[in-house]
Amino acid sequence: MNRADTAWMLMATALVLLMTPALAFFYGGLVRSKNVLSTMMMSFISMGFSAVIWAALGYSLAFSEGSRWVGGLSYAFLSGVGLEANGSIPHLLFMAFQGTFCIITAALISGAIVERMRFSAYLAFISLWVIVVYAPVAHWVWGGGWLADLGALDFAGGTVVHVNAGIAALVAAVVVGKRQGYPSSSLLPHNVPFVLLGTGLLWFGWFGFNAGSALAADGIASLAFVTTMLAPGGTLVVWCFLDMSRSGRPTAVGCATAIVVGLVAVTPAAGFISPMSAIALGGIAALPSYFAMMYRASTSLDDSLDVVAAHGVGGATGAVLTGVFAQQSLNGVADGLLFGNPGQVVTQIAAVAAVIVYSGAMSFVLLKVIGLVIPLRASEEEESTGLDITQHGEEAYLHVGGTLTRGHNG
Numbered sequence: 001m002n003r004a005d006t007a008w009m010l011m012a013t014a015l016v017l018l019m020t021p022a023l024a025f026f027y028g029g030l031v032r033s034k035n036v037l038s039t040m041m042m043s044f045i046s047m048g049f050s051a052v053i054w055a056a057l058g059y060s061l062a063f064s065e066g067s068r069w070v071g072g073l074s075y076a077f078l079s080g081v082g083l084e085a086n087g088s089i090p091h092l093l094f095m096a097f098q099g100t101f102c103i104i105t106a107a108l109i110s111g112a113i114v115e116r117m118r119f120s121a122y123l124a125f126i127s128l129w130v131i132v133v134y135a136p137v138a139h140w141v142w143g144g145g146w147l148a149d150l151g152a153l154d155f156a157g158g159t160v161v162h163v164n165a166g167i168a169a170l171v172a173a174v175v176v177g178k179r180q181g182y183p184s185s186s187l188l189p190h191n192v193p194f195v196l197l198g199t200g201l202l203w204f205g206w207f208g209f210n211a212g213s214a215l216a217a218d219g220i221a222s223l224a225f226v227t228t229m230l231a232p233g234g235t236l237v238v239w240c241f242l243d244m245s246r247s248g249r250p251t252a253v254g255c256a257t258a259i260v261v262g263l264v265a266v267t268p269a270a271g272f273i274s275p276m277s278a279i280a281l282g283g284i285a286a287l288p289s290y291f292a293m294m295y296r297a298s299t300s301l302d303d304s305l306d307v308v309a310a311h312g313v314g315g316a317t318g319a320v321l322t323g324v325f326a327q328q329s330l331n332g333v334a335d336g337l338l339f340g341n342p343g344q345v346v347t348q349i350a351a352v353a354a355v356i357v358y359s360g361a362m363s364f365v366l367l368k369v370i371g372l373v374i375p376l377r378a379s380e381e382e383e384s385t386g387l388d389i390t391q392h393g394e395e396a397y398l399h400v401g402g403t404l405t406r407g408h409n410g
Contacts, residue, residue, distance in 0.1 A: 001088055001090060005087075005088040005216040006088075006090065007217070008216070008217035008221065009089045009093050009094075009216075010093065012097065012207075012208035012209075012211065013093065013096050013100055015204065015207060015208025015212065016100035016101065016208045016209050016212065017100045017103070017205075018208075019104050019201070019205035019206065019208075020043050020047055020100075020103055020104045021043070021044065022201030022205055023104060023107055023108065023198065024040040024041075024042075024044055024107075024198070025194045025195070025197050025198030026195055026198025026199055026256070027111050027114065028191070029192060029194025029195035029197075029198060030189045030195055030253070030304075031114055031190065031304070031305075032188070032386070033190040033191075033396060033397055034385070034386025034387070034388055034395075035386055035388060036191070036388065036396045037388040037392055037396050038114070038115075038386075038388050038391050039114045039115070042107065042110035042114065042119070042122055046104070046107040049126060050099075050102050050106045050126060050127075051099055051103055053127055053130045053131060054099040054102045055077070055078055055095070055099065056076065056077055057076055057077075057131055057135075058099075058130050058134065058135040059075055059095050059098065059099065060072065060073050060076045061131065061136065061139065062098070062134075062135040062138040062139045062143050063139070063142070063143045064143075068145050068149065069145060069146065070135070070139050070145075071139050081095050087216070089216075094215070098142075101138075101157060102138075105165050106126040106130055106165075107126075108162075108165035108169070108307060109125075109129070109165050109307065110122065111303075111304060112169035112173040112304055112308065113172045113173060113176045113304065114305065115179050115304060115387065116178075116179050116377045117377055117378070118374065118377060118378050118391065119387070119391045119392070120374055121370055121375065121376045124370045124373075124374060125366060125367060125370055128366050129363065133358070133359050133363060133366075134164065136358070137159070137355055137358065138160050140354070140355075141351070147354065150351070151334060151347050152348060153269075153322050153326055153347075154268045154319065154351070155210070155213055155267070155268055155269060155271040156209055156210045156213035156224070156268065156271070157209070157213075157268065157315075158268025158269070158316075158319040159268065159319050159351050159352060159355045160355075161267065161311075161315070162264050162314060162316075162318075163312060163315040163316050163319065163352055163355045163356060163359070165311050165312075166310075166311040166312020166313070166314075167355070167356045167359045168359050168360070169303065169308055169312065170308045170360070171360050171363040171364045171367065172363065172367060173302055173303045174301070175364065175367045175368070175371070176376050176377050178300060180383055180384065182300075182302045183297075183302070187304075195253055195256050196252060196256055199255075199256040199259050199260060202259075202260060203263060206263045207229075209228075209267065210227070210266070210270040210271070211224040211225040213271065214271055220271045223270075223275075224270035226278070227266055227270045227271075227273060227274075227278035228263065228270055228278075230275050230279050230282070231263070231265060231266035231281055231285075232258070232259045232261075232262030232266070233279065233282065234262065234278070234279040234282030234283035234286075235258045235261050235265065235282040235283060235285055236258045236259055238258075238282075238283045238286035238287070239254060239255070239286045246294075257293075257306070260310055260314075261286060261289045261310050262282040262286070264311055264318060265282060265285035265289075265314045265315070266278055266281060266285075266318060267315070268315070268319045268322045269318055272330065272331050272333060272336075273322070273326060273330070274327060281318065281325055284317070284321060285318060285321065288313050288314075288317050289314045292308070292309035292313045293306050293309040320345060320348050320349055323337060323344040323345035323346075324337045324338055324345060325338060326344060378390060378391070
């Protein structure tokens with residue numbers, strides 16, 4: 001084992017874990033004040049349920065030896081997962097790093113169903129989803145499964161994390177149904193500074209997400225670090241021009257969204273492309289996600305926080321563009337279209353399609369089965385009152401005698 005690699009991966013694991021509370025602030029600021037705690041809880045709770053399930057069963061299904069489709073049970077309950085080397089770091093640390101990916105992927109889905117899904121139903125869904133959907137897909141790509149054999153490139157989770165969560169979010173939004181008053185009522189963010197705070201912390205944590213996926217303190221980690229810095233910049237520039245051409249002014253929420261889309265898009269490519277390619281990838285990725293959000297707003301689909309456009313479309317765009325910009329000379333893996341290998345684009349499209357079909361179908365089945373046991377959504381009265389009070393017995397903000405107090409227990 002290498003001490004420098006181990007030190008870096010300890011830090012990277014902590015950075016990725018920070019992304020889940022960051023996501024809570026990002027999502028929490030985008031909802032109405034009566035639902036901010038319930039929204040943030042959907043992210044925070046994943047750090048408990050998803051983490052425990054990952055250690056008990058998910059890690060084994062993703063990374064132990066098995067078939068091309070799913071791992072076996074040799075690592076169940078962390079059997080055989082100790083301080084022995086996995087590459088140049090302890091096996092236990094590799095498990096923890098991968099566990100932080102599982103945690104935030106499950107939490108991402110919540111953005112599509114906030115403000116109306118029952119907390120108990122959500123817990124049941126993500127608990128089963130980690131086992132039935134996330135772990136097998138992680139095995140396909142990173143655990144020696146069939147997509148790895150096919151040659152699909154996914155440095156840090158374009159398919160495993162973002163496409164996977166994005167299509168599950170789409171299915172959940174459709175099955176659970178739209179919020180009361182949508183789309184006729186104005187459902188505006190209650191705290192844009194929360195959104196910007198969450199965005200900044202997400203970007204900070206994303207350096208661990210992408211650069212940590214090199215699994216070493218080496219040149220590839222440095223490359224992934226730089227592309228993670230530059231790609232969102234490209235997205236933000238293009239997004240600002242799109243906003244100004246449409247409405248005459250850029251918005252803070254648009255700025256935050258652009259940064260997240262850029263981070264999502266560069267995730268599968270981070271260690272495979274050059275810094276200048278990262279800027280181009282980020283700029284290109286702004287277009288499909290931006291127009292997907294504009295289109296969604298004109299439909300009856302209530303994807304509350306645009307998880308599908310930001311993560312599903314952004315992740316798919318980044319995965320396909322990885323097949324365009326990848327350079328074998330940088331990582332030794334494979335060239336993309338621009339460097340003489342057009343077949344890589346086809347492979348990337350096949351990987352995206354496979355994850356969409358599997359995650360979409362299994363997420364639909366899980367939601368329908370859970371709905372037979374637990375009502376998926378809150379009652380009209382509970383939704384009208386707000387899920388903070390009805391699901392958790394708390395309020396984020398309470399006006400008393402003209403003053404504002406926080407964290408009141410109901």
